[in-house]
Amino acid sequence: MAGRAMMLVNVGTVIMTTLTLASLVRGFGVNWGNIASHPLNPDIVVRMLKDNKINKVKLFDAHSWTMNTLAGTGMEVMVGIPNNLLESLAEDYENAKDWVKENVTAYMRKGGVNIKYVAVGNEPFLSAYNGSFLETTFPALKNIHKALKEAGHTDKMKATIPQNAEVYQSANDKPSEGDFRSDVKKTMLDIVNFFHDNDLPFTVNIYPFLSLYLNEHFPVEFAFFDGKGESIPDKGKNYDNVFDANYDTLVYSLKKAGIKDMKIIIGEIGWPTDGHKHATPKLAEKFYAGLMKRLAEEEGTPLRPERLEVYLFGFLDEDMKSIMPGPFERHWGIFRYDGTPKFMLDFTGKGRKIVPVAAKGVKYLDKQWCIVNKDTINLDKVAPDLEYACYHGDCTAMKGDSRCSKLDRIQNISYAFNMYYQIQGQDVRACDFKGTARITKDNATVGSCLFPIQIVSGSDDFRISFVFGRFFVVGLVLLGLIATI
Ligand SMILES: *[C@@H]1O[C@H](CO)[C@@H](O)[C@H](O)[C@H]1NC(C)=O
Numbered sequence: 001m002a003g004r005a006m007m008l009v010n011v012g013t014v015i016m017t018t019l020t021l022a023s024l025v026r027g028f029g030v031n032w033g034n035i036a037s038h039p040l041n042p043d044i045v046v047r048m049l050k051d052n053k054i055n056k057v058k059l060f061d062a063h064s065w066t067m068n069t070l071a072g073t074g075m076e077v078m079v080g081i082p083n084n085l086l087e088s089l090a091e092d093y094e095n096a097k098d099w100v101k102e103n104v105t106a107y108m109r110k111g112g113v114n115i116k117y118v119a120v121g122n123e124p125f126l127s128a129y130n131g132s133f134l135e136t137t138f139p140a141l142k143n144i145h146k147a148l149k150e151a152g153h154t155d156k157m158k159a160t161i162p163q164n165a166e167v168y169q170s171a172n173d174k175p176s177e178g179d180f181r182s183d184v185k186k187t188m189l190d191i192v193n194f195f196h197d198n199d200l201p202f203t204v205n206i207y208p209f210l211s212l213y214l215n216e217h218f219p220v221e222f223a224f225f226d227g228k229g230e231s232i233p234d235k236g237k238n239y240d241n242v243f244d245a246n247y248d249t250l251v252y253s254l255k256k257a258g259i260k261d262m263k264i265i266i267g268e269i270g271w272p273t274d275g276h277k278h279a280t281p282k283l284a285e286k287f288y289a290g291l292m293k294r295l296a297e298e299e300g301t302p303l304r305p306e307r308l309e310v311y312l313f314g315f316l317d318e319d320m321k322s323i324m325p326g327p328f329e330r331h332w333g334i335f336r337y338d339g340t341p342k343f344m345l346d347f348t349g350k351g352r353k354i355v356p357v358a359a360k361g362v363k364y365l366d367k368q369w370c371i372v373n374k375d376t377i378n379l380d381k382v383a384p385d386l387e388y389a390c391y392h393g394d395c396t397a398m399k400g401d402s403r404c405s406k407l408d409r410i411q412n413i414s415y416a417f418n419m420y421y422q423i424q425g426q427d428v429r430a431c432d433f434k435g436t437a438r439i440t441k442d443n444a445t446v447g448s449c450l451f452p453i454q455i456v457s458g459s460d461d462f463r464i465s466f467v468f469g470r471f472f473v474v475g476l477v478l479l480g481l482i483a484t485i
């Protein structure tokens with residue numbers, strides 16, 4: 001009897017599993033970035049992707065450890081070229097050939113990496129870059145496309161450029177009045193014509209959260225997919241959410257350039273969980289639930305009623321990202337830095353209240369925290385140390401309306417000291433602050449404000465590029481100082 005019951009259960013499980021697989025949302029992937037002090041090892045991340053049945057991933061570089069881990073998995077990969085390589089790729093075709101040889105051809109062996117796209121640059125026309133990449137992006141794209149073609153890869157993969165949605169805009173918020181931003185228009189037209197001639201897709205990052213962040217008066221419901229916002233009529237279509245309106249603004253902008261059917265990929269879309277009053281796990285859950293449902297329905301947008309292709313941003317939190325755009329920048333992950341999920345998300349789009357599968361086999365540093373030494377602290381003199389700890393650590397979860405924004409003064413300082421200490425890999429010298437800090441084995445977490453323990457990160461190469469990146473930033477700051485003197 002027991003055996004029979006077991007068998008029935010098994011059959012049930014098999015049917016369930018088959019149904020689940022069949023109804024998985026098609027066409028979505030995730031962004032996997034690594035601007036972190038302690039990146040999770042690629043093998044752990046790839047296991048997480050598989051456990052969550054995610055089979056498309058977008059990278060920001062072509063780090064060999066990541067690529068080798070993806071080899072043989074069949075996972076569809078968009079591999080990235082960082083902006084700082086654009087100039088050399090634009091200047092000399094040989095450099096583009098070398099890039100393709102080392103970062104694409106090397107993985108095209110049997111059991112290699114299933115590369116579908118090569119992303120040339122990342123949001124290179126952001127206005128914050130002051131046009132730094134305006135001259136180099138298109139020539140770099142042409143050289144990479146040519147090198148891919150010469151190496152015989154263009155039947156398997158396509159080059160593209162992930163753009164921020166600010167490269168186009170519209171008067172009166174009407175999609176039908178969309179067009180490319182005037183300062184980038186000429187270059188954008190060159191690019192989209194080249195895309196058109198070579199059958200390459202347009203990639204754009206769309207962030208409803210930023211609409212809310214940048215405009216106090218933005219109607220909150222319009223950022224989500226529940227259709228509860230007031231709808232905007234436009235040329236026979238109705239827009240009840242900013243994503244549709246934004247996407248169709250691009251469709252109209254392309255139409256104005258004479259291009260009707262260019263494939264569009266959403267390179268990034270997501271919602272952060274800390275660092276701003278609208279950046280909360282609750283709203284992130286609401287956003288993703290609506291998005292996954294939309295993707296599962298495969299109905300696209302009013303102007304393009306077809307299946308959308310999107311990459312969620314992002315898979316993991318990155319604690320070393322620049323916070324120039326805002327403190328929320330380090331909290332875009334569906335998972336925390338250590339691969340633990342932050343909110344419910346059903347990747348099948350059925351809206352079940354389920355939690356994504358966490359990382360397995362993560363090793364943590366020792367269970368110890370750095371906190372204020374109440375006997376020696378002088379609150380009048382702590383400001384420079386606090387600033388130092390926040391600058392080199394990460395205090396962004398204390399900003400906005402976050403889990404850690406309601407700490408008292410002493411807890412605030414302890415939080416900053418601990419983040420610095422953890423990011424420095426629990427180096428004892430990082431928990432001193434002229435004798436005002438001490439190490440404790442007692443969990444320093446305050447209520448819902450988690451005082452984290454960092455993880456063991458086996459990725460020495462990542463550490464090197466991180467340290468290099470830091471020196472680069474310090475160098476820039478120094479140059480800035482010299483310039484002001
Ligand atoms: C290949 O990609 C890596 C990682 O992005 C980069 O550091 C390297 O310079 C690239 N190789 C070439 C030959 O450009």
Ligand SMILES: *[C@@H]1O[C@H](CO)[C@@H](O)[C@H](O)[C@H]1NC(C)=O
Nearest residue numbers: 126127128129130131132480
């Ligand atoms: C862009 O220009 C602004 C204002 O001139 C300046 O503050 C900023 O540092 C510049 N950014 C870059 C990346 O050059």
Ligand SMILES: *[C@@H]1O[C@H](CO)[C@@H](O)[C@H](O)[C@H]1NC(C)=O
Nearest residue numbers: 395398399405407408409412
């Ligand atoms: C704690 O730090 C946050 C972020 O820097 C700040 O906004 C808040 O006022 C501080 N709280 C206290 C009680 O000092």
Ligand SMILES: *[C@@H]1O[C@H](CO)[C@@H](O)[C@H](O)[C@H]1NC(C)=O
Nearest residue numbers: 367443444445447450451453
């Ligand atoms: C510290 O306490 C918090 C809240 O109870 C808990 O979530 C966290 O896992 C604890 N940390 C460690 C390292 O035990």
